[in-house]
Each structure stands twice: as structure tokens, then as C-alpha cells.
Amino acid sequence: xxxxxxxxxxxxxxxxxxQFKLVLLVLRFVKDQFDxxxxxxxxxxxxTQTISLDESTTVKFEIWDTAGQERYKSLAPMYYRxxxxxxxxxxxxxxxxxxxxxxxxxxxxxxxxxxxxxxxxGNKLDLVNEQPDKRAVPTAEAExxxxxxxxxxxxxxxxxxxxxxxxxxxxxxxxxxxxxGPRHTRPGQRPGGVSLGPVEGRDTQAGGxxxx
Amino acid sequence: MTxxxxxxxxxxxxxxxxxxxxxxxxxxxxxxxxxxxxxxxxASKPTTALSSMNIQTLSFPDGSRGTxxxxxxxxxxxxxxxxxxxxxxISALGFxxxxxxxxxDTDESMSVMSMAPTLxxxxxxxxxxxxxxxxxxxxxxxxxxxxxxxQPFETTPAEQTSIFASFEQxxxxxxxxxxxxxxxxxxxxxxxxxxxxxxxxxxxGKPIYSRHGDLGLINSSMGVVQTIIxxxxxxxxxxxxxxxxxxxxxxxxxxxLYFVAISRLGESDSQLRAQLNxxxxxxxxTLTLPVLTNIFANRPSTDLRRPLQxxxxxxxxxxxxxxxxxxxxxxxxxxxxxxxxxxxxxxxxAFLKARAEPxxxxxxxxGGRLVSVIRPRRHSLHPSDxxxxxxMLFESGGIKAxxxxxxxxxxxxxxxxRGYLYMYVSFLEDRSEDSTPTTDAPSVDETIAIILxxxxxxxxxxxxxxxxxxxxxxxxxxHLDLIKxxxxxxxxxxxEIAPNTHISHFLFKSRANVQFCMPALQSTFSSLVSHRRLxxxxxxxxxxxxARHSHLKVLHCVSEEATSLAWVTxxxxxxxxxxxxxSRAVLAQGANxxxxxxxxxxxxxxxxxxxVF
Numbered sequence: 001x002x003x004x005x006x007x008x009x010x011x012x013x014x015x016x017x018x019q020f021k022l023v024l025l026v027l028r029f030v031k032d033q034f035d036x037x038x039x040x041x042x043x044x045x046x047x048t049q050t051i052s053l054d055e056s057t058t059v060k061f062e063i064w065d066t067a068g069q070e071r072y073k074s075l076a077p078m079y080y081r082x083x084x085x086x087x088x089x090x091x092x093x094x095x096x097x098x099x100x101x102x103x104x105x106x107x108x109x110x111x112x113x114x115x116x117x118x119x120x121x122g123n124k125l126d127l128v129n130e131q132p133d134k135r136a137v138p139t140a141e142a143e144x145x146x147x148x149x150x151x152x153x154x155x156x157x158x159x160x161x162x163x164x165x166x167x168x169x170x171x172x173x174x175x176x177x178x179x180x181g182p183r184h185t186r187p188g189q190r191p192g193g194v195s196l197g198p199v200e201g202r203d204t205q206a207g208g209x210x211x212x
Numbered sequence: 213m214t215x216x217x218x219x220x221x222x223x224x225x226x227x228x229x230x231x232x233x234x235x236x237x238x239x240x241x242x243x244x245x246x247x248x249x250x251x252x253x254x255a256s257k258p259t260t261a262l263s264s265m266n267i268q269t270l271s272f273p274d275g276s277r278g279t280x281x282x283x284x285x286x287x288x289x290x291x292x293x294x295x296x297x298x299x300x301x302i303s304a305l306g307f308x309x310x311x312x313x314x315x316x317d318t319d320e321s322m323s324v325m326s327m328a329p330t331l332x333x334x335x336x337x338x339x340x341x342x343x344x345x346x347x348x349x350x351x352x353x354x355x356x357x358x359x360x361x362x363q364p365f366e367t368t369p370a371e372q373t374s375i376f377a378s379f380e381q382x383x384x385x386x387x388x389x390x391x392x393x394x395x396x397x398x399x400x401x402x403x404x405x406x407x408x409x410x411x412x413x414x415x416x417g418k419p420i421y422s423r424h425g426d427l428g429l430i431n432s433s434m435g436v437v438q439t440i441i442x443x444x445x446x447x448x449x450x451x452x453x454x455x456x457x458x459x460x461x462x463x464x465x466x467x468x469l470y471f472v473a474i475s476r477l478g479e480s481d482s483q484l485r486a487q488l489n490x491x492x493x494x495x496x497x498t499l500t501l502p503v504l505t506n507i508f509a510n511r512p513s514t515d516l517r518r519p520l521q522x523x524x525x526x527x528x529x530x531x532x533x534x535x536x537x538x539x540x541x542x543x544x545x546x547x548x549x550x551x552x553x554x555x556x557x558x559x560x561x562a563f564l565k566a567r568a569e570p571x572x573x574x575x576x577x578x579g580g581r582l583v584s585v586i587r588p589r590r591h592s593l594h595p596s597d598x599x600x601x602x603x604m605l606f607e608s609g610g611i612k613a614x615x616x617x618x619x620x621x622x623x624x625x626x627x628x629x630r631g632y633l634y635m636y637v638s639f640l641e642d643r644s645e646d647s648t649p650t651t652d653a654p655s656v657d658e659t660i661a662i663i664l665x666x667x668x669x670x671x672x673x674x675x676x677x678x679x680x681x682x683x684x685x686x687x688x689x690x691h692l693d694l695i696k697x698x699x700x701x702x703x704x705x706x707x708e709i710a711p712n713t714h715i716s717h718f719l720f721k722s723r724a725n726v727q728f729c730m731p732a733l734q735s736t737f738s739s740l741v742s743h744r745r746l747x748x749x750x751x752x753x754x755x756x757x758x759a760r761h762s763h764l765k766v767l768h769c770v771s772e773e774a775t776s777l778a779w780v781t782x783x784x785x786x787x788x789x790x791x792x793x794x795s796r797a798v799l800a801q802g803a804n805x806x807x808x809x810x811x812x813x814x815x816x817x818x819x820x821x822x823x824v825f
Contacts, residue, residue, distance in 0.1 A: 042522055042604065043620030043635075046672070065616075071499065071519055072621055078670055 043072065044079060051168055059172040080108055085117035085171050092122040092155060095136040098145075105149055117174050119152035120145070121167055126157035363736045364716050364774035364789050365745050379741050382407055383532060386425045399429055408535045409474040410491060412527075413438055414508070415445070420469070420516045421491075421524060423531045441470050453481055464488040468508035469495070469516075477535070478748060480755035483542070487534040490541070490599065494530055496625040497600050498523045500632065529608040530600075536740070537747025540602075542754055543721045543785065544595055545728040549581040549698055553815045559584045559691050560823035566681035567825060568664070570671035572633065574823075575663040576682075578699035580606045582727075583660075585822035594626030595726050605637060605661055617679075619672045624665075636664040636675040640683065640692070658700050660692070706731040709809050713802025716774075717746060718788035720810050725818045729810070745773075746789060753778040753787050768796055777803055784810070 044066040052058050064079040066072065080086060086108050090101035101120060108118055122142050128135045139155060146153035152170055156163040386402050387394045403425040411430075412421040417438040419427045427434070441463055444451035453462040462484040464471040471488040479487075496504065498520055507514050534541055551559075563574055563586050573593055576583040580602060587593065600622075618637040623629060640660040662682060664675040686692040706715050709731055716736060721728040737746045757764050757780045767778040775794045779786040788806065790799050810817065 042526070043618055043622075045616045045618050046676075047616035063616075067522060069522060071503075075619075075621060075669060078672070 042067075044075070049168070051165070051172055053169070053172055059175065061168065061172075076107070077111060080112040080116070083112060083116055084175055085119065086112065087119045087121055087167065087171070088151075089121045089123050089156075090137070090142075091124050092137045092139075092142075093124050093127055093134045098122075098137050098142060102145065105151065109149075115176075117152070117171055118149075119154065119167060119171055120149075121153075122155040123158055125155045125162055126159045129157075363791050364749075365736070365742055378405060379407060379744055381405070382535060382740075386429070396429070399425070403429060407476045408531075409472075410488070410527075410531045411437060411470075411472040411474070412491065412495075413470050413472075414512075414514070414516060415442070415465075415468050415470060416513045417442075418513065418515050420520070421527050423528055437472055438470065441465070441472075453484075460484070462488065464492070466492045467505065468512065469504075477744070479751055480759075482758070483751055483755060486544070487531075487541070490530060490534075490596065491527055493596055493625045494523070494527055494600055494603075495520065496629050497623045498526075500623040501625070501629040525608045526604055530603050533603065533607055535744075537744050537751065539719050539728060539730055539747070539750070540599065542747070542751055543719060543728045545721050545726050546595055546598055546602075547581045547729060548727055548817060548819050549578050549583045549695065550703075550729070550813070550816050551583065551694075551698060555691065555694060556584065556816075556819065558689065559686065559695075560586065562685040562689065562691065563682055564823045564825055566678050566685060568666075568671070568674040568678035570666040570668040570674055571664055571678065572667055573663075573665040574678075575601075575665075576660065576695070577602070577605070577663060578660045578695050579658055581699070582819060583695055585819055587822055587824060589824050591627070594624070597624035597626045600624070601635070601663065605663070606659070617676060621669065631667075632669070634666050634669050634671065636662075636666070636672060636679065638662050638676075638679050658696065660695060660699065703730065703732040705734065710802045710805035713805055714790045714794045714798055715788050715802040715806065716790055718786065718803075718806055719750060720806065721785040722810075722814070722818050723782065723784055725820060727818045729817045749774060749776055749789060750787050754785075757785070768799070770796075775799055779803060 044064050047063045047065060049061045049063055050058055051061070064083075066076070066079055088101045088104045088108070090097040105118055105120070108116060120142065122137060122139070142155075143153050145151075152167070152174070154163045154167045154170070156167060158164070386399055406424045408423070410421070410423045411419075411434060413419050413434055415438075417435065419431065419434045422430055422434070424430075441451055445465070450465055451463050453460065455461070459474060459476050460479070460481070462473045462475075462481050464473075464485055469492065471491055473484040473488050475484055495516075499507075503519075507516065507519065540547060559576065563576065563584050567574065567586065571586075572588065572591070574584075574586040575593075575598075582598075585593065601624075604620075604622075618635075620635045620637060621632040622635055623632050627633070638661065640662065662679050664678060666675060683692065686695075706717055716734060717731060719728055719730050733743065733746075737743050753767060753769065753776055756762065756767055757778050764778075765780055769776045769778075770792070772792055774789050774792055775796070776787065776789045777796075777799050786803065786807070788799070788803055790802065814820075
């Protein structure tokens, strides 16, 4: 497993603290005034997010959030290289966005870390809950694709945060946490990974609700 | 209104300005007659009957002086004999009286032509005419100007009221076609009511961007625009601009792109052209020139909206800053955070010390004002590039809302329009001590951003490390708090800078440093409309001073809403505004005070050179 586990910095006596790198490829949504989705459409944002799986396990995500725009495609490898997981987001009110999402999944499966965990997220659930006729991608269709491609699947709302926590928790549970015990890691140790620079030793914790 | 020119500008003035090594200020020269050059007389006389008997001298920051004089004869009188000079002691006011006056019809007519006609006599006129008949003491003049301390724009000529009244609604968005409360006719009406439009279309006629209205609504207008432009293109005589009623259309063609500005705000062609050029730079910044050229070389009918997707907000925030009126854009200069020289030096050093290998440029910016710059010896940053960066980070809001750290590929067209650079951006406020992202983002005025630019697209983590080091170092020395406090305090008021001069606002641009400074906007100018009126006045002054063949150095304008003074030398550009009753003597005195202040504070107000590696 090429988990790019950072230094499992211990926090407290029993708490295992694991760092993972995660790629959040956010397909560019059609700008929708109703949607409060933050516009990280230019370049990429680097964020950290910690969630507690249980009393002794904290997972720290290091997240690259990109809009997945065509013109910045040459930058994408930097974001998904060594990533443990990726969330590919499409817009359930736009059927073309699922096609783009599929293309990204393909690229990730071909180019990224072979054990990368990929989650497919159909966003803008809040819009569809309010106006069911706005849905353009049936849940079953996307779910079938996700199963076939071996992806985690959620329909989410970035606006109401529906299923967002669940999505990240599901990813965290699937991550090979066992390998991230303090015994196994030293700073810089990344089986099969390419160093991206001194990410180790970062002790910053970003809390708050996930806003992706 | 009067316009005048100083007699003799010392040519060494600009050379003496370099790198802080300038001789100490010269002592004031004794009063001496100016020796005006012979000027061609115009056949016709100016039509406004306002002139002045005072000759004032503006003291340049380097100690030299320029005279500021006009003839007193009325426009009707064709009287070539010099008027008797006032003999009262205006040096008591800080000015040097000069022996002779002369007629300056050229400049007179210039200012008459360029300023909107004033139908009623401005407040200043009375005092001038009175002074002509019965000489008044400086004390009287001082008293007069104080008793009439009317703020600029308290009175408005009727013809302007209507335009500015609708400016309140300028930035309100037009409802889209799905809004059932609106029909197309009403939406079009609303679209037409906007005072300023920017449109971008391809030479094939494909719409690319419009500030107002969705493209469905204005498709036909775009078509008309394209037809008109193409007609002239076809005739090998490109259309540059035209006027319809009170609306000015200016067109810029850049390769396969047409840029159109439609303005009822009275900006000059060259100002509108500069704005359109900035929009073009924004597009280049997203795509780079080779990519843009390729797209259209391969498929001339390409819809450029797709490649530009996501940057519409940048174009709009850029366009809106032009429409609101931005001193930075008008002057083509940047504003710095005022800091003690030793502090700035120390911040620069901390910044330089932490420098990562792949760094090209490093900037610390607080509240949209530059705190520190580090750069390679051979390169300096171009203001138009910085304008794009500042617009992206501080005006459009998209980046800041994303939170965290950002890695943004962008092309800086003035630096190199052929390739991308990579920009690391971190807003310090977003990573407060307790690491909880704050939902109520601090206002732009107190945000500190660290911007690190590298040509290496893989250098994110190196620059991230550098940021950590810089912040640690700045925190250790207390500089971070200092920067925060200074940014929070804001700009000094005009009253603090030049007390008792009635100058309400000014712009001072140091041409060598390509930077400007200004006082805080008082409550008088804080509303959207009054700010626009102030900026319109500045933009008129600026246009007059920079009009081709004008060769103006000093311009004093009086209207019933405000008096203003523009003063341009090779070293600086200075524009100031005061209430309509402020006499010219008081205004000139104020200008001198500001000038002395700017000279004294030069190394605090401006970044001179920055940190070089």
C-alpha cells in the first residue's frame, strides 16, 4: 500500500494521528447564484481538515481542491501524485458534468497512485430536493457507474453540507490506517511515493465544517 | 476658470530624484521676475470672464519652484498691456510674489475647452473681482475662504444630477430570463440604463463577455457592434470610437478580439482604452498569448467563453473597479502601506532571509496596499501585472473565499505574455492562532496576504515552507502586529497632512516609483456616488493634463461644485480637490503643504527599490 502517510504525529496518549493527502477534483460547476459553493475556480486551494473516526483515531486530510478546469490540466499530476484518495465531484443537475467526472476518474486510475481511493460525489442535492425536476443525472445511473469502477458514491450538498461529513468519514474508514501507527512511520517515509516537499511536521489542524 | 503654467521647470529635477541621493533642498530663491517664453496668440479669446491677479509659486519638493500665474484682463478686453501686479505681501501665506504677469491664452482656452462650462459664476469669482478693485489682505482672503468652507460636491449642477442619480443602481444585476416578474422589454430597459458597459467579442462575432445582462439578452446588440466594427475593419480603417448623444463608444481590437467600452461617465478615450487594455491583459493572464492565438488560428469561430470559464468574475471585478473609479487604475500606480523606513527595511530583510530557491517575486500586501517586495536584481514588477493580481486577490473575492493556501497558475502579460508563472497565496487572517477558520472574514482593509511567485509549477511546498519562515520571523520581531495595526489605522486624513488648507482629498503619484499615496476618503466621498464624482473630477484633471499637445503643468479648475488643482512635473503628479469657495491662494498653499509632507515622508510612503536578491 502506497499510503502516503505523513508523520503519525501522536496527539495525546492513545490518539493516532494520521495525515493523508487527498485530491478533491471539483468539476467546474455552472455558476449558480443559489449555490453558495465557494468559487475556487482559479488555480487550486490547499486545505487541511481533521476528522475523528473514534476516540483514538484522528485523520488529518491534506486537501487539494481544484476546479478541474481544462486549461490547468497540466497541473493536475502535482495534485494527485502520492494522493491516498480523491473525490471527484459532478453536478447532478448537469449530465455533461458526469462525463467529465468519468474522464477524471479514468485519469486518476491510470496515472495516480495505484491504491488510490476514489469517491464520486454528485453535488447540488439541495437544489434537487427543492425542485426534483432539476435533476439531470439519476442516482441509480451514477451509482451503477461507481460500483462498476470501484468508487465510493455519495450524493451531497455543498450548500447544506448534507452527506459531506459522511463522505469524508467513509473515505477515512477505507484508508489503511493500520499502517500509520507510530512504529511504522518516520518523517519522509513514503513507500513508493515521490516526495513533494516538506509536508511532514505540519501540525496545523483545520477544524470546522467541511465546506467543499 | 483659469489655467496656467509654470514658467521654468528645472531640468535637473528628475535626475536629482534617483535612489534617495539628492542634494538637500535649496533655500528659497528671492523673488524674481519670471521670464515667460513668447507664446503664440490665439485669434479668438477665451469665453469665460474669469481670471486672476495673483501669481503664486508652488515649491517643488526638491526646493525649486514653479510659478503659477495668469493674466487679469477679462476675456472681452483685448488689452495687451501687462496688468499691474498686486503689491500685497502674499509671501505671508507662504508664496512668493512675482513681478510680472502675462497672458496665457493657450492654456486658458485649453482649460475652458476641457472643463464643463459653468453657467453661473463660481464662488471664487466674486472674491477675485473684488480683489481686483479693492486689494484685499491675506487675512481677508483667509477669512473668506474659511467662512465659505463648503465641501466639494455639496452643490451639483442640474445636468449632472440625473447621471449620478442612476449611478446608485449601476452595479445591481439584471434579472435573468427565468425571472417571471420581468419581461424582456423591461430587462432591456434596465440594461440600457447602465452608465457603463464593457463587451468583449470575437472578430467572428461570438460574444465572450458582457458586464451587464446575460448574453441572450444582448446578443442582438453584440451583433450590431460586431457589424459596425467589421465594416470599418473591412475598409482597412479600424474604428476607434464614436459618440452617440452623451454616450461614448471606444473600441480596441487585439488580434481576434474586439473590446468595446460604452460610457456615459465622461471618461476620456485614452482612459477607456486603458481600461479595455486591462481587460485584455486579464484574458492573457488566464490563457497566455500563444494559447489565445492558437485557439483562433485553428478555429476562428471558437467560443472563448469555455476556455475563460471561471474568470468572468475577474473581468467583472476589474470592470467594476473602473466604473467605481480607482485612483490606482487612473494613475497606473500602486499604493503602499505607510511604514517607517527602518521597519520596512527589517521586514524586507526577514523576507529575503526566508527566500526559497524557486522564488521569483515575493510580496506582502496588507489591505490592498503593498508592504514589502522582494525581487531579483534584473526584474521589477510591472504595475499592470500587479493590478491583475490585486484584482484577483482583493477585489473579486473568489480566491479569498476559498480559504487555505492557494496555488494559482497565471500569466503576467507585462512580465512575459508567453507563459505561466505560479503564484502561492496565503491570507494570514485565515489561519488564526486557534486554527478555526473564521466565517466572518475580515474586511479587505486588514487582510494581510503573502504572495510568492515562482516559475516552477512544482514549487508549492517550497514556497509554503518559505511562508512559514517569513511569518515566524515577522511574528518574532512584532512586525506582523505592526503591519496589522498600521493597516487597520488606515490612511491619515487630508486635514492631518495639510491642516487648515481646505484640501478635501488629493492624489500624489511619485513617477519614479510608480506609486501613489492619498489621504483617507472622508465621509464626503464615502458613498458610491460621491466617490464616483470625486474620481470623475480626478479623471477629468488627469485627462486634461495628459491630453496630447496640452503640455500643461499646472491646472486650476473652478466649478460650482468644487475647486481642483492638478500639477504635473517629471517627478510627480499631484491632483487635489477642495470646496467650491476655496480660493486659489489657499489651494496652492495646501498643495505646497502636501508637497512638503510627501517629501518628508517619501521613504515611508513609497517602497524605493524593495528587497533585491
